[in-house]
Amino acid sequence: MIGTTGLQALRVDCIVGIYEHERHVRQSVMVDVEIDYDFAAAAASDAIADAVDYDGVARAITELAEQRGFQLIETMAEETAAMLLARVPVATRVTLEIRKPAAVPAAACSFVRVERTRA
Numbered sequence: 001m002i003g004t005t006g007l008q009a010l011r012v013d014c015i016v017g018i019y020e021h022e023r024h025v026r027q028s029v030m031v032d033v034e035i036d037y038d039f040a041a042a043a044a045s046d047a048i049a050d051a052v053d054y055d056g057v058a059r060a061i062t063e064l065a066e067q068r069g070f071q072l073i074e075t076m077a078e079e080t081a082a083m084l085l086a087r088v089p090v091a092t093r094v095t096l097e098i099r100k101p102a103a104v105p106a107a108a109c110s111f112v113r114v115e116r117t118r119a
Contacts, residue, residue: 003037004034005035006054009031010030011029013027014066016065016070016076017071018072028102029065029073029076029098031098032096033080034094035088035093038090038092039051064079074112077114078114085116085118091118092117094116095115095116097112098113
C-alpha cells in the first residue's frame with residue numbers, strides 16, 4: 001500500500017544566496033516535500049511509530065537549512081533529499097520543490113524541483 005505523505009509551503013528562514021547582501025540576512029524559502037512509502041504498517045497500527053513523522057521531517061529540513069547556509073537552492077535541494085532518504089528508512093522516493101520568493105523581483109519566485117529514489 002504505497003502512499004505519499006508530505007508538507008506544502010514549509011517556510012524556512014535561512015541564509016541562502018550568492019550575493020553579499022544575501023549572506024548576512026535570513027530570507028524565507030518555501031519547501032514542498034513528498035515522501036513515498038508503504039503505508040501498510042501505519043494504517044494497520046494507527047501508530048506514529050509506523051508512519052513518517054512529518055513534524056520531524058519539518059524540523060530536520062529547517063535545521064539543515066539553518067545550519068548549512070546554502071549559496072544555491074539546487075545544493076539545498078540535493079542535500080535535503082539525501083538527508084531525508086538517510087533519516088527516513090521507509091522512504092522509497094523523495095520529491096522536493098524549494099521556492100525562493102525574493103530571488104527575482106519581477107517573478108513570484110524562483111524554484112528548483114528534485115526527485116530522488118532509494119538506490
